[in-house]
Amino acid sequence: MNKFYLTTAIDYVNGKPHIGHAYEKILCDVICRHFSQRTDDVYFLTGTDEHGIKIQKTAAANNMTPQQLCDENSSAFQQTWKDLSIEYTDFIRTTQERHVKAVQKIFKKLVENGDIYKHSYKGLYCSGCESFLNQRDLTEDGLCPDHLKKPEEVTEENYFFRLTKYKDAIIKHIKENPNFIQPEFRVNEVLRQLEDIEDISVSRNKNSVSWGIPVPDDEEQVIYVWIDALSNYITALGYDTDNPSETFKKYWPANVQVIGKDILKFHSIYWIAILMSLGVELPQTICAHGWITIDETKMSKSLGNVIAPADILKAFELTEPDALRYYMVTSAPFGRDGNYSDNDFKEKVNADLANNIGNLLNRSLNMLVKYFDGEIKPEFIVDGNDIEKAGDETVEKVKNFFDGYQVAEAANAIVEFSNTVNKYVADNAPWTLAKEEKMTECGIVIYNVLEAMRKIAVMLYPYCPKISSKIFTQLSADKNLKYDEITANKLQTGKITEKEKISPVFPRMDSEFAADKKKAK
Numbered sequence: 001m002n003k004f005y006l007t008t009a010i011d012y013v014n015g016k017p018h019i020g021h022a023y024e025k026i027l028c029d030v031i032c033r034h035f036s037q038r039t040d041d042v043y044f045l046t047g048t049d050e051h052g053i054k055i056q057k058t059a060a061a062n063n064m065t066p067q068q069l070c071d072e073n074s075s076a077f078q079q080t081w082k083d084l085s086i087e088y089t090d091f092i093r094t095t096q097e098r099h100v101k102a103v104q105k106i107f108k109k110l111v112e113n114g115d116i117y118k119h120s121y122k123g124l125y126c127s128g129c130e131s132f133l134n135q136r137d138l139t140e141d142g143l144c145p146d147h148l149k150k151p152e153e154v155t156e157e158n159y160f161f162r163l164t165k166y167k168d169a170i171i172k173h174i175k176e177n178p179n180f181i182q183p184e185f186r187v188n189e190v191l192r193q194l195e196d197i198e199d200i201s202v203s204r205n206k207n208s209v210s211w212g213i214p215v216p217d218d219e220e221q222v223i224y225v226w227i228d229a230l231s232n233y234i235t236a237l238g239y240d241t242d243n244p245s246e247t248f249k250k251y252w253p254a255n256v257q258v259i260g261k262d263i264l265k266f267h268s269i270y271w272i273a274i275l276m277s278l279g280v281e282l283p284q285t286i287c288a289h290g291w292i293t294i295d296e297t298k299m300s301k302s303l304g305n306v307i308a309p310a311d312i313l314k315a316f317e318l319t320e321p322d323a324l325r326y327y328m329v330t331s332a333p334f335g336r337d338g339n340y341s342d343n344d345f346k347e348k349v350n351a352d353l354a355n356n357i358g359n360l361l362n363r364s365l366n367m368l369v370k371y372f373d374g375e376i377k378p379e380f381i382v383d384g385n386d387i388e389k390a391g392d393e394t395v396e397k398v399k400n401f402f403d404g405y406q407v408a409e410a411a412n413a414i415v416e417f418s419n420t421v422n423k424y425v426a427d428n429a430p431w432t433l434a435k436e437e438k439m440t441e442c443g444i445v446i447y448n449v450l451e452a453m454r455k456i457a458v459m460l461y462p463y464c465p466k467i468s469s470k471i472f473t474q475l476s477a478d479k480n481l482k483y484d485e486i487t488a489n490k491l492q493t494g495k496i497t498e499k500e501k502i503s504p505v506f507p508r509m510d511s512e513f514a515a516d517k518k519k520a521k
């Protein structure tokens, strides 16, 4: 692999970041960190979606200019990503000049290609979706099924994009490329939506929406926010219709574009048609994740159950985000919906990280100190044992799961390996071997466990970068994160630790305490 380009959805800035947004960004950060262990050339793009009626209205309701609202909330998103150790390569804001100019050129190109025409239109617009809806999409009461709000009747003369022209080509591409839409169970949903697709409006009249990118050569219209937003994936790389940048040529097409299931239609149909019209290569994979609920209930402002990631860290008095990162991305199997609850969070972290992995490390290091004064002796290292083999198999399994972006499944494989190592310790009872003065056998068992812990630290790094680093330190291991060197790069002989150096890397979490603190807020 020579490069890896991943994009996230860009978040609307009409509100502050919540754990639904965080779920996606953590998922993407974990994927990018894993691939950074396999290539030096990872490009991770995220950002904020800052135009449209929703932002215009929220700003007006708060007595702010739209730009003030965008600046304030885009900063809040960036701060949250920092708090969660999300290390993106670039953060694009759709109000930035680099984006605005490139989008206008894209629009012009679509016009030149004959794919845009003017048309009088009457439709139902949902500002939550920033999209026109068909009558058949609505609930029995005539509401948008996602936002449970009545869409607004709009009559306008707008620019339309010839989406129907690309229908057959999109269907063909989806059918010929089984990895194009992931998970696979989403493919039929997209094919069904394609059956009755119509041309789409790609501009709005300035009298209805003024906060948007002006249509080139038409004072009256602004570019439809989804055309503006989707283009970010290439404008951030410096795409220019006449003269694409070196960065664009190097990284595009994206290896994977990660989005929520609610916006799959925009990405697998609208976006693909635009790229086809521009003559730009298509992304390799569009991966739709599920949604996170809170205590099994949909998050909503009206229910007052919207949780900010920072509040969770504060309530549990966590000084680093690793436990939350781990919990969030393992809370749902690939592409399925997940749920956040304080109790599950505590239980999952205590079970997998504190009791399983953390405890194993702590016990083995203590035994190494107790029986061998913290020293690994050459006779402890015996190649080709069962634990080494199980470790190498896990390394392969985790890699394969990541190739399919199956982040939760990869984590499960790591924890399963840790279970195997725990069982190995129980079966081989190094404390009994020590009592019987079989010191070489005892040393072999302890070494195998510590060596397994080193492998676990490399595989766990994408999820828990800070804690993984602590494991390396406690093992005095070379902090070599290169994935294809995991097996070769073994723990060396000599004194690796002493009593004072050993401390639990994953402290157990106390949720009753946290829940009380939250109630007191």
Ligand code: MSP
Residues within 6 Å of the ligand: 008, 009, 010, 011, 012, 019, 020, 021, 023, 024, 049, 229, 230, 231, 232, 258, 259, 260, 261, 262, 263, 290, 291, 292, 293, 299
């Ligand atoms: N601005 C558009 C995306 C444009 S991409 C060119 C948008 N913004 S959003 O803020 O509403 O959502 C951003 C991302 O967060 C989407 O992928 C969405 O699916 C995801 N999520 C929002 N709430 C979520 C949950 N409760 N759970 C999981 N993901 C959620 O859509």
